[in-house]
Amino acid sequence: MKKTLMTGNEAIARGAYEAGVHFAAAYPGTPSTEILENIALYDEIDAQWSSNEKVALEVGIGASLAGSRVLVAMKHVGVNVAADPLMTFSYTGVNGGLVLVAADDPGMHSSQNEQDSRHYARLAKAPMLEPSDSSEAKEMVGIALAISEEFDTPVMLKSSTRISHAQSLVALGERREVPVKPYTKDAKKYVMIPAYGRLRHVVVEERMSKLCAYAEQSPLNRIEWRDRKVGVIAAGICYQYVREALPQASVLKFGICYPLPEKLIAEFAAGVDELYVVEELDPFMEEQICAMGIKVKGKELFPLVGEVSSSMVAEKILGRPLFTPLPVPARDEQPIPLRPPVLCPGCAHRGVFYTLKKLKLVVSGDIGCYTLGSLAPLEGMDTCICMGASISAGLGLEKGNRDLLGKVVSVIGDSTFFHSGLTGLADVVYNRGSILTLVLDNRITAMTGHQHHPGTGSTLKGDPTAALDIATICRALGVKRVKEVDPYDLAALEAAIREETAAGEPSVLVVKRMCALMDKGPKDIYTIDKDRCIECGLCMKLGCPAISKVDGQTNVDASLCVGCAVCLQVCKKEAIVKVGDGNV
C-alpha cells in the first residue's frame, strides 16, 4: 500500500474519494478551504463552492436525500451560518450518508472568534468524530459516512488548524464505488412540519442512546494502558501533545468526541491514580466527566483560550518543561522588525479606506482582505462582527443614533456580498435606510486564496458559468442609486462617496478593480524624485508596503511596487514619478 505525506485537509479529501463520496460542497474559510480544493481534483466527485455555508449544507442535504454520499466542509464559524438546516436535518436523517466537516481555529490564526464546534454536535444531537492526524482524518471520513447511513444521522467531523494544515503519513487505498441509493418520497421523514417533527424528535432521542452504546464499543475510542499513576483523556491534536509530553502515561483516546462513552471513562478513571483531561477551548469533555461524578483535573490547569502544546502539557502535569531551552546567543544585530499584516502593494482596497478616513465617515466593516483597512495607518473601519454584518449593522448604526445620519458607510467584499450581504441590503431598502454600501469587487474571494464565487464566471471545477452582476442585483433589490467606480481613481472615488452619503436614500457603489495579485498585466513602477520630495509623509498614510523610509528618506521599493499610482494622487509635490520619466 502506497504511503504518502498529506495535510489533514488533503487526507479528508482523499477519504471522501475512497469512501465513494458522490457530491461535495463548501464555502471557503481557513483552516478548511483546501478540503474542497483537493476534492475538486477527483473527477469522480461532483464538487462546488456554494455561496455560503447554509447553502452548502442545504445543497448537501438535498444530495443526501436524493441518495448520494455527501461531504460538506466549512470553518467553525461557518457552522453558525449552517446551524439552521443542521438542527432540523438531524431530525430528518439522511438517505445517502452525509459528513459535515467543521474546522476549528483555536488560537485564532485566521478567524474572528475561537468558538468550540463540539457544542454543535451536542446541540444537533449528532455524533462527532475527531481525528488526531492525517491518517485518521482520511479513515474517519469513511467511518463517518458508514455511521451516518447505519444510524440515519448527519455526522460531524471536527478538525482544527493543526490537524488540517500539518502533514503526516497516509496509506492510500482504492476508491470504493458506492451506488447512489434510490430516492423514495417519505414526507413523514423529510417534511418537518410540527406533526412530523414531533415524531422525528423521538427517533432522534432513541438514536442518541444507540449512538452512546456504539461509542462504548467503537475501536475509535480506546484505552492505552501504560503507567497507571497518571491517566489522561484526550482527543484530536491534544492526544499527540499528551503522547509527546507524557509517553509513559495511560491514555483514553477518543476518536468520537460526542457522545462520550461513560462506561469506558469510568473504567479508565478507576484504573489510574490521577485523572486529567487535556482539551482545547471549552471544558466540553471535562464537564460531562464531572457530571458522571468522576474527579478530573482539566481547566484548573489548562487555558480556556488559545492552543494547547506538548510543552504546556509537560509543564502543567509534570511540573517541568518538555525541553531544556537552549541558551540564546547574545545578538549584536538589530532586532527583527515587526511585520504586522498589511494590504498588498497595489491592493484596490487601500484607496477606499484612505478616502473613508479622510472623510471621517462611520464605517461598518465586514470580513475579508479589506478588514486590514482597520489597522494603522488607514484605520478606516468602526465595526466588524461577522460575514455579512456590514450592511445590516450599518443600518442599525443609522437607526440607533440619528446623529450618524448621512455618515454611515457599509463596506463589504464581493464574495461576502454573495455570502450574506444581499439580505442586509434588502433590509436597508425595505426599512427606509439611507446608508451608502461600498461593494469592494476585486473579482475573487481573495482572503482565503482566490476561490471563485457566483460573480466570477467560473465554477470550482474550472467550468465557465454565469457571472452574476452585482450592480444589477442591487438595482433588483430596489436600490435606485447604483454606480461603479474605480478605486485607483481617488478623486472620482471621493466625489462619488461624498455625493452618495449626501443622497438621503440607499445607495451602492460597486468599487471595481481586480485583486492586485491576479493582475498579471504590464506594470509601471514608480520612484521618488528626491529633489521634489519634502518628506511630508502624506504617501506613508496609505500604508503601502512598497513605500518606506530608508536612511530617513522616503523610498519606493521597486521590487514591491505594482504601479497602482494611488500614491502619486496623494502627493502634493508631484514627487512620485514613473521610473524612466524625466531625470530620475
Ligand SMILES: Cc1ncc(C[n+]2csc(CCOP(=O)(O)OP(=O)(O)O)c2C)c(N)n1
Ligand atoms: C462564516 C464565515 N465563513 C467563512 C469565513 C472565511 N472568510 C473570511 S472573509 C472571506 C471572504 C472574503 O472575500 P471577499 O468578500 O471577496 O473579500 P476579499 O478578501 O476578496 O477582499 C471568507 C471566505 C468567515 N470568516 N466566516
